[in-house]
Structures are given as C-alpha cells and as structure tokens.
Amino acid sequence: MVDTDLLRIAVEEAQAGLAEGGIPIGAALFDSDGTLLGRGHNRRVQDDDPAMHAETSAFRNAGRRANYRGTTMVTTLSPCWYCSGLVRQFGIGRVLVGEARTFQGGHDWLAEHGVEVTILDDPGCVAMMTEFIAARPQLWFEDIGK
Amino acid sequence: MVDTDLLRIAVEEAQAGLAEGGIPIGAALFDSDGTLLGRGHNRRVQDDDPAMHAETSAFRNAGRRANYRGTTMVTTLSPCWYCSGLVRQFGIGRVLVGEARTFQGGHDWLAEHGVEVTILDDPGCVAMMTEFIAARPQLWFEDIGK
Numbered sequence: 001m002v003d004t005d006l007l008r009i010a011v012e013e014a015q016a017g018l019a020e021g022g023i024p025i026g027a028a029l030f031d032s033d034g035t036l037l038g039r040g041h042n043r044r045v046q047d048d049d050p051a052m053h054a055e056t057s058a059f060r061n062a063g064r065r066a067n068y069r070g071t072t073m074v075t076t077l078s079p080c081w082y083c084s085g086l087v088r089q090f091g092i093g094r095v096l097v098g099e100a101r102t103f104q105g106g107h108d109w110l111a112e113h114g115v116e117v118t119i120l121d122d123p124g125c126v127a128m129m130t131e132f133i134a135a136r137p138q139l140w141f142e143d144i145g146k
Numbered sequence: 147m148v149d150t151d152l153l154r155i156a157v158e159e160a161q162a163g164l165a166e167g168g169i170p171i172g173a174a175l176f177d178s179d180g181t182l183l184g185r186g187h188n189r190r191v192q193d194d195d196p197a198m199h200a201e202t203s204a205f206r207n208a209g210r211r212a213n214y215r216g217t218t219m220v221t222t223l224s225p226c227w228y229c230s231g232l233v234r235q236f237g238i239g240r241v242l243v244g245e246a247r248t249f250q251g252g253h254d255w256l257a258e259h260g261v262e263v264t265i266l267d268d269p270g271c272v273a274m275m276t277e278f279i280a281a282r283p284q285l286w287f288e289d290i291g292k
Contacts, residue, residue, distance in 0.1 A: 044210065051197075051206035051232075060197035064190065066288055085231020085252070086197075090291035106231070142212055145236035 001034045006074045007098055007120055009039055013054065014076045014128060017041035023143055024128050025077050027054035029062045029092075032070030038062025044143055053143075055083035059090075068092045076125045078105035080144055088113055098125030102133060103144065147180045153244055153266055155185055156220045159200065160274060163187035169289055170274050171223050173200035175208045175238075178216030184208025190289055199289075201229035205236075214238045222271045224251035226290055234259055244271030248279060249290065 006028065013026025028039040040057025043049050052060075055075055068090045073079070076098035079087060084106025087095055094116040097107055101121070111117045133140045152174065159172025174185040186203025189195050198206075201221050214236045219225070222244035225233060230252025233241055240262040243253055247267070257263045279286045 048210055049206055050208075050210050050236075051202045056197045056202075060195055062196075064194055064196050064288065068291060081231040081235035082228070083231070085227040085229070085234075088231075089227035090196075142210065145214060 001030075003096055003118060003120060006030060006034075006072065006096055007076070007122060007125075009036065010054070010074045010076045010098060011122075011124065011128075013039050013041040013058075014125075017043075017046070017054075018128070018132070020046050022046050023139065024132050025054040025075070027058040027073060027075040029058045029068075030072045030074065032072075032093075037065075037071065042143065045139070050143075053080065053083050055079055055086060059086060072096055074098075076122075077129060078103055078107050078119070079110075080105045084110055087115060094118070096120070098122045099129070101126050102129040147176075149242055149264060149266060152176060152180075152218065152220045152242055153222070153268060153271075155182065156200070156222045156244060157268075157270065157274075159185050159187040159204075160222045160271075163189075163192070163200075164274070164278070166192050168192050169285065170278050171200040171221070173204040173219060173221040173229075175204045175214075176218045176220065178218075178239075183211075183217065188289065191285070196289075199226065199229050201225055201232055205232060218242055220244075222268075223275060224249055224253050224265070225256075226251045230256055233261060240264070242266065244268045245275070247272050248275040 010026040018024035022045040023042040038061035043052035072094040078100035156172040160170040164170035168191040169188040184207035189198035218240040224246035
C-alpha cells in the first residue's frame, strides 16, 4: 500500500470519532508488509478517557508485541509529546503524519532520534482539524493540556 | 503529606500489580494540596493492554481535567518516554520517582523542560524491580520495547 492508502485508514478513524461527538484524530499501526495491526481514534469524549489519544488507541488495539521495529504509526495529526513518547519508547520505526499545520507535536524530536517521519500535508486532514478547533476550542485545549 | 507518604500509595499499586501476576510498577496523581486524583498500576498482563503503564493508568483514573499545572505524578520507577511524554504534554508540574537505578527513563528531559523532579532512591522500590526483572526478564523487555 502507498502512503495515501495508509492515511485513509487513519482518516476513517478520525471521521468515526467526529461522528461519535469526539475529537477527530485517527491512527493506525501497520507492519512492514502493510498488514494492519491496530486502528483507533481519540476517545476522550466517548469514554471520558483522557489517556486514549488516537495513537495510544491504535497501539492498544494492536495488542501485545515483542517488538515494533518494522512498524509504521499512521496518524492524521502530528503526534503530541505523549504519543511521540510512545513511538520512541517502543521503537516504532516510522511515523506517517497527515498534517502538522494545526498542531506541531514531537515529530522533529522523533526524527532526531532515528524515527523515519513523513508528513503528507493532506488538505482534508487540515480542514478537518481546522473546523473542529474553531467549533470546539475548549475541548481541543483540554486534549492537549493547554 | 510528605513525599514518602505520596510514594507509599504508588508502592501499594505496584504491589497490587505484582499480586495479580503483573509488572510491579505503580503510580498516583495528586493535586497540589495532596488530594489523591487517581491511582493505578501497569496492566499489560492483567488486561493484555500494552498502553496501560502505571502512569497512564493513574492519569486515566483521575478522569478528565482542564489542566494539570499544580499536580504531582508519583511513580515507583523513572517514567519511560511514553509516560514522560504524558507528563510534558499535559503540563504535570512535578514528578516524584521512587527509583531510577533499575531503569532510566525521561526524568532528566522533563527537568530540562521545567518539570520539578524528585528521585527518592527508595530501597524497597529498587528491590521490587530488581527481583521482578531477574524473575521475568522477557516480560520486562516487552514492557519497555527492548
């Protein structure tokens, strides 16, 4: 699968989260051969769970693994420090980011520490977050601890 | 409450995790006045959940909050990058660490970014992790992505 195919899964997750009244950020973890290991979206609103960001949700749904070397974390938005820390700690080899315009997380820090980072600058991802932040700023600030 | 009282709650959590057959790392989040907001322990084994480290569990159990400025995250072990990222992203003001001998996480990085870090170097915490790592090295390596 090409990068835009991988991103599509994360976007579907973000859209599902939005439809549930939640924060529209989605993610998915893939193996090196393109096998989907887990997918998920932010669940702050849905589960009243501040610990379930999109990336942590996809990571949880992938289940336990001995290592993550060849895996790719795909996310609609630049990963926050919490999710960047997840990537670094577990040695996830690559991060594919939908966009980093509406929020700048830790992707440069990950690249400095050997993670392959690709930013697609996808207009659909930018529009989704721009509209969400304008509509529900307090919820967004809560989710990033601002 | 003094620091050793705060640590005791995290140690109780770690011991509960060990008794359940899990990884003995515990944590608790306190407000500035010493009010316990949430407590928890690593749940990798118990819930088959690789995303539930001690700190993320305590954070989840504290529920949704608008900000974390005056809070203290107490943990029996130096926080890994994942949990250090949690602390940084949500602006948790202080981290109180039981020990950092058996594992060196991101506490220096947190201190560089303005988090108040205290390491108690508690012998009981060191012994608990030393014994656990010796008894179940594969499980420990899985939990830190090595």
